[in-house]
Amino acid sequence: MSNLTLNAVESLTGEIAVPGDKSVTHRAVIFSAMADGPCTITGYCGGEDCFRTIHAMRALGIQIQIAETVLRVEGRGLRGFSEPDQVIDCGNSGTTMRLLIGLLSGQEFFSILTGDHSLRGRPMGRITNPLRAMSAEIAGRRGGELAPLSISGRRLKATSYNSPIASAQVKSAVLIAGLFAEGETTFHEPAQSRDHTERLLRHFGAKLHCESETNTSVYSSRLHPRELVVPGDFSSAAFFIVAGLLVSNSRIILRNVGVNNTRIGLLNILRQMGGWIETSNLRDESGESIGDLHVHSSPLEGVDVDPTDMLRAIDEFPILCIAAAFANGRTQIRGMQELRVKESDRIATMAEALRGIGSTVEELPDGLVIHGHPTLHGTTCKSYGDHRVAMALAIAGLRTKGMM
Ligand code: S3P
Numbered sequence: 001m002s003n004l005t006l007n008a009v010e011s012l013t014g015e016i017a018v019p020g021d022k023s024v025t026h027r028a029v030i031f032s033a034m035a036d037g038p039c040t041i042t043g044y045c046g047g048e049d050c051f052r053t054i055h056a057m058r059a060l061g062i063q064i065q066i067a068e069t070v071l072r073v074e075g076r077g078l079r080g081f082s083e084p085d086q087v088i089d090c091g092n093s094g095t096t097m098r099l100l101i102g103l104l105s106g107q108e109f110f111s112i113l114t115g116d117h118s119l120r121g122r123p124m125g126r127i128t129n130p131l132r133a134m135s136a137e138i139a140g141r142r143g144g145e146l147a148p149l150s151i152s153g154r155r156l157k158a159t160s161y162n163s164p165i166a167s168a169q170v171k172s173a174v175l176i177a178g179l180f181a182e183g184e185t186t187f188h189e190p191a192q193s194r195d196h197t198e199r200l201l202r203h204f205g206a207k208l209h210c211e212s213e214t215n216t217s218v219y220s221s222r223l224h225p226r227e228l229v230v231p232g233d234f235s236s237a238a239f240f241i242v243a244g245l246l247v248s249n250s251r252i253i254l255r256n257v258g259v260n261n262t263r264i265g266l267l268n269i270l271r272q273m274g275g276w277i278e279t280s281n282l283r284d285e286s287g288e289s290i291g292d293l294h295v296h297s298s299p300l301e302g303v304d305v306d307p308t309d310m311l312r313a314i315d316e317f318p319i320l321c322i323a324a325a326f327a328n329g330r331t332q333i334r335g336m337q338e339l340r341v342k343e344s345d346r347i348a349t350m351a352e353a354l355r356g357i358g359s360t361v362e363e364l365p366d367g368l369v370i371h372g373h374p375t376l377h378g379t380t381c382k383s384y385g386d387h388r389v390a391m392a393l394a395i396a397g398l399r400t401k402g403m404m
Contacts, residue, residue, distance in 0.1 A: 012398075016240060018257060021232065023042045035075030183220075185219075187391075189216060190214070191308065248297050378397065
């Protein structure tokens with residue numbers, strides 16, 4: 001277990017570039033491995049989760065050269081993977097496990113996926129059920145609800161799946177499996193989740209059709225080799241954006257950040273709270289929107305968070321809680337039951353942490369009501385091994401005064 005101590009600062013000024021986008025990197029590595037030849041991925045995310053995906057591809061027979069900023073992936077086509085002779089360990093990475101289930105369901109060999117304690121407790125039925133409907137043979141604990149999972153891949157049948165939840169991981173697993181199925185595979189979700197898979201698959205030349213924001217179809221298609229550039233991760237930028245708003249006399253510029261509309265709900269919420277955030281230099285790169293973000297410290301007001309914005313800020317809940325804790329008035333975040341099955345139960349974890357720094361919080365089954373206060377005190381908080389909770393608490397430490 002490691003500890004990090006942060007002290008309040010007077011101001012934050014400067015220009016930074018955040019690491020490459022994690023969601024895009026996972027997909028770029030998998031789609032490059034499925035492509036008909038060598039691909040390069042520049043500006044990839046070098047975090048542990050993406051390395052789990054890289055190691056999984058290597059275990060499936062794909063050669064990947066790793067340089068400081070560029071990955072070279074020797075794509076072997078849709079059916080060029082080979083049977084792994086060991087269990088694939090996805091560590092803490094839900095995206096690795098869920099996207100791989102889609103890929104492995106279409107491979108005519110046997111494989112087993114596992115993960116760390118947290119990942120082995122996260123729901124997998126949301127993926128295994130639609131893939132079984134496509135005739136994948138998947139076994140696991142509690143009837144395939146929990147990992148470890150074994151997958152006997154086979155020729156898949158196309159499906160039309162109506163997902164009860166908006167989830168980019170579920171959507172991606174079904175669309176990836178759809179690349180191996182005969183005919184049209186359609187995924188329908190109740191609200192639009194992040195759309196990196198659709199954008200990247202189109203960029204790789206897949207036959208994909210978006211009937212509407214919530215209805216996507218894919219046909220079996222080959223992927224063409226590409227040179228990709230990964231945008232900076234908005235979810236990493238989020239911590240610096242909130243730091244810049246909360247710490248007085250701050251001016252921060254974040255360069256080359258991904259500003260895909262399905263990811264930037266936090267910008268809308270923070271602007272509604274009174275945050276000064278401007279974008280400049282907007283452009284497109286490898287199918288994704290990129291821009292620079294300019295942030296000035298601002299007094300924030302509590303708001304009732306719009307559920308559509310929140311769905312587009314699902315990973316930003318911990319840092320939004322910190323912004324709300326220092327805002328003037330009450331912030332309500334509802335409709336987010338999904339947060340209870342992330343790397344930790346983020347509703348409970350953040351309620352405990354906020355109370356620790358002296359905030360008044362009401363915990364609801366699907367969210368939090370936070371009564372903001374401009375001065376909160378330092379304390380020792382637990383992240384429960386959840387990286388986004390730890391980073392959010394680090395930002396809180398830049399504003400808290402004294403220790404309890
Ligand atoms: C992700 C999708 C989201 C998000 C996760 C990454 C992805 O999860 O919370 O951190 O890369 O597809 P859900 O698909 O479960 O909403």
